[in-house]
Amino acid sequence: MDEARMADYARKINRSSRMHLMAYVDAAEQLARFIEKSGMKMRPLKSVMACAGTVTEESRSIIGRVFGARVHNKYGSRECADMACECAAGGFHIYHTGVHLEIVDDRDQPVPAGTTGRILVTLLHNRRLPIIRYEIGDVGALKDGACPCGSPLPLLERVEGRISEFINSTDGAYVSPVYIRHLIGVVHNSGAIQKFQFVQHGSAEYSLAVQMDASCDDDAFRETATRIRCDLGKVLGPEAQLTVSRVADIPVSDSGKFLCVRNLHRSK
Ligand SMILES: [Zn+2]
Structure with a gap:
């Protein structure tokens, strides 16, 4: 979703008389972040049913705040x-x-x-x-x-x-995607990180692609990357090889979901 499309969705929701919204949780969170940043006023809904992803405390909080609604986590496939x-x-x-x-x-x-x-x-x-x-x-x-x-x-x-989202540290222990999402998306995010994707490629090879706000300069990005690298290193182990890069965009998967954390090593 680019900004023009998100603005259009927000206007359509405001014009509609419907009181309930069902959405992929990542799409609803992205839309909510855009609405909050742009200062648009939304009419309150009664509920937002969030599906097709993990509802974190952060996503529940911002979706609930922006749409003035209770967020219901729905699990299905x-x-x-x-x-x-x-x-x-x-x-x-x-x-x-x-x-x-x-x-x-x-x-x-x-x-x-x-x-x-x-x-x-x-x-x-x-x-x-x-x-x-x-x-x-x-x-x-x-x-x-x-x-x-x-x-x-x-x-x-x-x-x-998803099991495919669970990362293995270099000693084989499971690292929850919820932890990684919180560490990068909340703890080390002063607001400049728009999207990120953390991928495990091998038993000790990892990459992190980060989409930053355009106003963030390269020095600020390097500083953020250093702090994230330091904290992830403690969890992944001293053998971990992690590359961190700044990217212009991170595409969604073929199914339309945005995957923050992926383990390509285990799915090989
Ligand atoms: Zn109940």
């Missing part, structure tokens, strides 16, 4: 459709009447609530194409207990993103 969504009380309910979700460890054993693991999906009503314990490629955790809204549907605690 093209092949399994909608599987979970947050209610008004914040519970992340699994659509248990149509789908059974399991969270398992590397030995395919169920993990306790609160523990992160691979998500396996079993669809209960798809008789044409049975999907049983399907490894969907996402990582998440279940949650114990009841939701204050009173719904009996079971709860997810979180979906942390």
Whole structure:
């Protein structure tokens, strides 16, 4: 989305009488950042349903603030459709009447609530194409207990993103994409970083492409890059080889999603 298109989307949302918006979370966050920066006034919505990506605290905060709406995280996929969504009380309910979700460890054993693991999906009503314990490629955790809204549907605690987004440090440990997004997009972002993409290419080879605001000069970029390199080095290990470059644009993937963090090494 370029700025002209984002301005057009914002005007269309304001002209429409609809009160609910559903959007890819990264697209909604990008639009919200543009609207806030441009100073446009938005009429408040009732809800924004954010899907197709990880809803972070930062994305939830800015989307909610700009659109004046509660943000509902929705979990689904093209092949399994909608599987979970947050209610008004914040519970992340699994659509248990149509789908059974399991969270398992590397030995395919169920993990306790609160523990992160691979998500396996079993669809209960798809008789044409049975999907049983399907490894969907996402990582998440279940949650114990009841939701204050009173719904009996079971709860997810979180979906942390795609396995393909998990980075391995040089000693093989898993590094969550949520951590990397927070470190670069929030901790080291004074507002000049517009977009970034962190990629693992080999067991110790990594690259970071950063799209900075046009007003940011090269000295400021180098300073930011040095600080990020220092913090990432602590997590990735002393053997890590990281190249950091400033780029004019970072394209979205073929599916239309923008991937901040990718592990091309594991998918080889
Ligand atoms: Zn609830």
